[in-house]
Amino acid sequence: xxxxxxxxxxxxxxxxxxxxxxxxxxxxxxxxxxxxxxxxxxxxxxxxxxxxxxxxxxxxxxxxxxxxxxxxxxxxxxxxxxxxxxxxxxxxxxxxxxxxxxxxxxxxxxxxxxxxxxxxxxxxxxxxxxxxxxxxxxxxxxxxxxxxxxxxxxxxxxxxxxxxxxxxxxxxxxxxxxxxxxxxxxxxxxxxxxxxxxxxxxxxxxxxxxxxxxxxxxxxxxxxxxxxxxxxxxxxxxxxxxxxxxxxxxxxxxxxxxxxxxxxxxxxxxxxxxxxxxxxxxxxxxxxxxxxxxxxxxxxxxxxxxxxxxxxxxxxxxxxxxxxxxxxxxxxxxxxxxxxxxxxxx
Numbered sequence: 645x646x647x648x649x650x651x652x653x654x655x656x657x658x659x660x661x662x663x664x665x666x667x668x669x670x671x672x673x674x675x676x677x678x679x680x681x682x683x684x685x686x687x688x689x690x691x692x693x694x695x696x697x698x699x700x701x702x703x704x705x706x707x708x709x710x711x712x713x714x715x716x717x718x719x720x721x722x723x724x725x726x727x728x729x730x731x732x733x734x735x736x737x738x739x740x741x742x743x744x745x746x747x748x749x750x751x752x753x754x755x756x757x758x759x760x761x762x763x764x765x766x767x768x769x770x771x772x773x774x775x776x777x778x779x780x781x782x783x784x785x786x787x788x789x790x791x792x793x794x795x796x797x798x799x800x801x802x803x804x805x806x807x808x809x810x811x812x813x814x815x816x817x818x819x820x821x822x823x824x825x826x827x828x829x830x831x832x833x834x835x836x837x838x839x840x841x842x843x844x845x846x847x848x849x850x851x852x853x854x855x856x857x858x859x860x861x862x863x864x865x866x867x868x869x870x871x872x873x874x875x876x877x878x879x880x881x882x883x884x885x886x887x888x889x890x891x892x893x894x895x896x897x898x899x900x901x902x903x904x905x906x907x908x909x910x911x912x913x914x915x916x917x918x919x920x921x922x923x924x925x926x927x928x929x930x931x932x933x934x935x936x937x938x939x940x941x942x943x944x945x946x947x948x949x950x951x952x953x954x955x956x957x958x959x960x961x962x963x964x965x966x967x968x969x970x971x972x973x974x975x976x977x978x979x980x981x982x983x984x985x986x987x988x989x990x
Contacts, residue, residue: 667692674726674739682735686742690749693719693774716773720781727800728793736796744803747771747811765820771811772824778804779828780835786846794848801849802856809864816870819943822877829853829880838880840887850884851896857881858905858932865934871947874939875960882960886970886978894974898981902961904930906985909954912936958987 673685693711711719723743730736752770754763782801789797808825815821827836834842837849865872875882878901885897908931941948941956948956964970965978 674723674742677732677735679738682738682742686746690746690751693746694750694752694770711773711777716777717780717784720777721785724781724785727797728789730796736799740796740800740803743800744807747775747804747807748814750774764815768811768815768818768821768824772821772828775804775808775811775825776828779831779837782849783831783835783837783845786849798852801852802860805853805856806860806864809861812872813864813868813870817868817872817943819873819876822873822943826876826880830883836880838884840884840889843889847890847893850888850893851900854881854897854901858901858930858935862932862934865938868934868938871938871940871945872935873941873943873945874935874948874953875941875956876943878957878960882964885961886964886967886974888974889971894977902957902981905932905935906954906957908932908936909950909957912950954985958982958985962987 667688673681674689676682676685727736727739727743730739748771750767750770752766754766758766782797786797812818812821812825829838830836831839831842834845837845837853839845861872861877881897881901885894885902888894888897911931936950936953937947939948939953940946941952961978962982965975965982
């Protein structure tokens with residue numbers, strides 16, 4: 645390509661960027677076979693969400709106003725079925741990445757009088773609103789999925805979990821961010837994928853989350869300069885373990901999340917006193933090195949040793965099981981796990 649052609653191509657891209665309109669794009673644009681069309685649609689969507697759905701002509705004079713719940717539900721219903729209709733694998737992967745990356749791209753228009761801390765908080769709130777809309781759409785629409793489309797939506801969930809950890813890493817794992825994300829997973833209105841009080845929550849959402857949660861966290865921690873608060877990040881799963889009325893969910897949480905993590909923490913400790921794990925619960929292929937090396941036990945703490953992380957996790961499991969409202973059958977099993985892992989009967 646000649647230098648003139650490159651300059652013209654660059655000018656064309658700049659003109660495209662200047663023409664971005666804050667508008668909800670059509671599903672056929674988001675799932676278009678032409679990447680340029682998809683990219684324009686995503687830029688319009690970023691601008692639309694960043695401005696809280698405000699019309700473009702008002703954007704310069706207005707600060708960010710979050711979308712109403714009904715508007716966010718309408719937005720995500722459209723995005724859900726847009727992804728539903730994307731059939732080609734490469735387009736599915738590209739669209740999943742683009743939709744999840746919006747968590748890190750949302751940049752609301754804010755008054756210049758706000759402090760940097762207030763701007764950061766508003767930006768985080770806008771991203772979490774979008775993340776909440778995603779999970780509420782997954783819970784609401786999941787039962788309508790057929791088996792053939794399930795795998796591509798599992799891919800979309802994995803991309804969003806990764807992007808949510810990327811968002812928290814950008815915010816240096818702030819308490820506001822971690823608690824906001826965990827509240828979305830539990831869902832104070834009963835619509836979170838890890839909510840145990842709503843029998844209508846699809847089991848496959850919580851089990852898939854338990855399958856991918858640690859690996860995605862470990863991946864993000866490989867490049868995070870700030871240690872992540874491990875126990876607060878695991879709290880929704882700890883509460884689900886102690887309260888789920890479904891044995892399948894309890895077993896899946898143990899097999900794919902808690903047992904592998906405890907095994908990794910035991911392996912990573914040089915002087916661990918806990919007894920060896922039963923063979924059926926060993927997961928030697930899952931080491932999670934970045935979780936072991938780059939986590940704190942809670943908010944505001946420095947990097948913790950593997951012994952400290954392991955002790956804190958066992959204590960958190962014990963304390964959740966000991967709560968008055970926890971399910972009795974789950975409590976007994978958690979106490980047994982705690983003893984097997986070297987917990988003190990005192």
